[in-house]
Amino acid sequence: MSATSGVRPTKGYLMETKRRIQTVERGTEFLKLKRDQLAKELTESLDVLKGRRGLLLGNLEEAYSALTAAYLSLGPTEVQSQTRSIKNTLELEVLPRSVMGVVYPTVRITETPEIAAELDITLAHAAEKVYEIIEELIKVAEFEERVERIADELGTTSRKVNALENMVLPDMRYIIKFIEDKLDEESMEELVRMKLIGGAKKS
Numbered sequence: 001m002s003a004t005s006g007v008r009p010t011k012g013y014l015m016e017t018k019r020r021i022q023t024v025e026r027g028t029e030f031l032k033l034k035r036d037q038l039a040k041e042l043t044e045s046l047d048v049l050k051g052r053r054g055l056l057l058g059n060l061e062e063a064y065s066a067l068t069a070a071y072l073s074l075g076p077t078e079v080q081s082q083t084r085s086i087k088n089t090l091e092l093e094v095l096p097r098s099v100m101g102v103v104y105p106t107v108r109i110t111e112t113p114e115i116a117a118e119l120d121i122t123l124a125h126a127a128e129k130v131y132e133i134i135e136e137l138i139k140v141a142e143f144e145e146r147v148e149r150i151a152d153e154l155g156t157t158s159r160k161v162n163a164l165e166n167m168v169l170p171d172m173r174y175i176i177k178f179i180e181d182k183l184d185e186e187s188m189e190e191l192v193r194m195k196l197i198g199g200a201k202k203s
Contacts, residue, residue, distance in 0.1 A: 007175055009182035017179065021172045028164045031157055037100050038154040045150060049143040056136040063129035070123045082123055089113055090134065102153045104146045107138050 007013065070079055091111035096103050112131055115124050 004175060004178045007178065009179045009186075011183065014176065014179045014183065017172060017176055021169065021176065024164060024168060024172065028161060028169065031161050031164070034100055035154065035157045035161055038102070038150055038157060041099050042147065042150045042154055045143055045147045049140065049147055052136060052140045052143055056133065056140055059129060059132045059136055063126065063133050066122075066126035066129045070120070070126045073122045074120055078120075079123060082119055083127075092138070099146075099150065100153070102149050104149045105142065107142050109135060109138065 074082070089111055090109070090113060093108045093110050094105050095108065097106045098104075113127075115127050119127070
């Protein structure tokens with residue numbers, strides 16, 4: 001369908017279209033700023049996520065070494081016996097946060113398992129490393145969700161900007177030019193008509 005389909009080549013329609021294009025241009029600029037900020041947030045979040053994953057990997061290796069040391073020192077039966085004294089309570093609080101209108105969950109640990117004072121030092125060290133892994137897993141999952149949601153919003157915003165810049169605004173500018181040309185044409189026709197009428201009266 002032509003961009004000028006249904007267009008009324010009148011001064012009123014021209015003024016209305018010019019007002020509309022100003023609004024669309026302002027909206028486009030806002031979306032471009034949002035797109036750029038989202039891209040920045042995405043880059044920063046990816047950097048943090050990369051660091052978190054590296055930290056998690058390091059903690060996994062340390063926890064494995066600590067658990068291996070505990071098993072070698074105490075034996076499987078004693079490890080199982082002592083781990084029963086650990087209070088297996090982990091409580092989390094999930095809160096919403098927002099960046100550029102993108103809402104994502106953040107997780108806060110409100111209660112962690114308690115390590116009994118009488119626990120063997122080797123096993124206590126291993127337990128601490130396991131808890132560190134849990135904390136890092138939560139943070140990694142949090143940033144993965146953040147990255148995914150920001151990336152989705154960035155894609156949506158970029159598509160909107162592209163549609164406005166490559167389709168909507170060019171069509172609106174074409175309509176304005178079309179109306180202006182029509183009005184100029186009508187003005188010229190009216191001028192010629194008036195001259196013809198004036199010439200006829202003189203004769």
